[in-house]
Amino acid sequence: MKKNLSFAGMATLMVILLASCGIKTGQTSSGNPYELLVVVDHALWERPAGRALNSALKMEISGLPESEPSFRVMYAEPRHYDSMMKLVRNIIVVDIQDIYTKVTLKYAKDVYASPQVILTIQAPDEKTLMEYVEANKKSIPDFFTKVEMNRQIAMLQKEHSDLASAKVDSLFGCDIWLPANVTASRTGQDFFWASWGGLDDRNFFVMYSYPYRDKDTFTTPYFIHKRDSVMKINIRGEKEGMYMATDSLLTDTYAATINNEYTMVARGLWRMKGDFMGGPYVSFSKVDQKNQRVVTAEVFVYSPDKAKGNPLRKMEASLYTLKLPGEGQLTQIPLE
Numbered sequence: 001m002k003k004n005l006s007f008a009g010m011a012t013l014m015v016i017l018l019a020s021c022g023i024k025t026g027q028t029s030s031g032n033p034y035e036l037l038v039v040v041d042h043a044l045w046e047r048p049a050g051r052a053l054n055s056a057l058k059m060e061i062s063g064l065p066e067s068e069p070s071f072r073v074m075y076a077e078p079r080h081y082d083s084m085m086k087l088v089r090n091i092i093v094v095d096i097q098d099i100y101t102k103v104t105l106k107y108a109k110d111v112y113a114s115p116q117v118i119l120t121i122q123a124p125d126e127k128t129l130m131e132y133v134e135a136n137k138k139s140i141p142d143f144f145t146k147v148e149m150n151r152q153i154a155m156l157q158k159e160h161s162d163l164a165s166a167k168v169d170s171l172f173g174c175d176i177w178l179p180a181n182v183t184a185s186r187t188g189q190d191f192f193w194a195s196w197g198g199l200d201d202r203n204f205f206v207m208y209s210y211p212y213r214d215k216d217t218f219t220t221p222y223f224i225h226k227r228d229s230v231m232k233i234n235i236r237g238e239k240e241g242m243y244m245a246t247d248s249l250l251t252d253t254y255a256a257t258i259n260n261e262y263t264m265v266a267r268g269l270w271r272m273k274g275d276f277m278g279g280p281y282v283s284f285s286k287v288d289q290k291n292q293r294v295v296t297a298e299v300f301v302y303s304p305d306k307a308k309g310n311p312l313r314k315m316e317a318s319l320y321t322l323k324l325p326g327e328g329q330l331t332q333i334p335l336e
Contacts, residue, residue, distance in 0.1 A: 034310050103132040156179070232244070263285065264286075290324075
């Protein structure tokens with residue numbers, strides 16, 4: 001995805017244009033995380049190309065016990081795209097003209113407000129747009145998910161839990177940014193646990209390490225085996241025989257490059273064996289080359305009868321800030 005290279009050079013002109021249109025510069029964007037406005041003709045929005053884009057943006061968040069869409073999608077016709085709507089934090093502008101020869105995506109930051117990202121999709125016709133969206137269903141929602149993750153990381157950089165950072169440094173020689181409102185924590189053998197939130201809307205973080213042996217360490221069965229063995233010892237229920245377990249049938253793992261390092265990402269469901277508690281989790285596992293060990297950082301939620309997707313993604317942003325010995329600190333996920 002290519003950034004609009006002309007945006008920086010137009011900064012001064014943009015200020016003049018905004019003032020003449022009655023839009024003040026330096027305004028705070030409106031809307032909540034994972035909300036998105038699509039600026040598109042109504043007729044196009046109702047036809048196959050528009051339906052394909054709408055469907056892609058509402059793709060299910062993976063690893064949840066119930067279906068939840070990636071974004072809350074709103075749309076507006078260009079003639080209604082006024083100064084108020086231009087303050088929305090996430091905007092997609094669909095631009096179809098026969099002067100284009102292919103689909104091109106360009107984005108610009110903080111055009112009318114901050115924080116804000118406006119993505120312009122240029123296409124020569126509706127058929128070409130539909131074919132592009134269907135062939136790249138994940139690219140646009142993934143782009144805006146990274147945008148929202150970066151906003152959360154920026155907030156964590158400004159304010160995070162000093163207690164959690166100190167504990168993680170003491171136990172692992174690592175660092176990670178957890179929300180400043182961490183209210184409880186516990187340590188074990190190569191293990192750290194923290195939590196925050198309410199009784200029925202609880203957020204959790206765990207971190208543990210174990211020796212790195214070979215590439216077979218990064219397989220789904222080995223991950224589940226290791227996770228279950230760690231959780232059985234460290235996260236127990238209220239009664240004897242109750243402990244956290246992984247739903248092996250609903251665990252998805254894949255390789256990713258995060259902070260220029262190989263990372264195994266796992267998403268799935270956890271449950272408390274012998275109890276009715278459960279929920280989704282996200283886990284990052286990386287090799288600490290200096291100490292020849294695997295370091296796993298994980299977030300999970302317990303939030304019965306409530307939406308879990310956005311709270312989990314908000315917590316997932318913390319995982320990107322994991323800094324192993326010898327690594328630099330990741331402060332932004334690359335968008336391109």
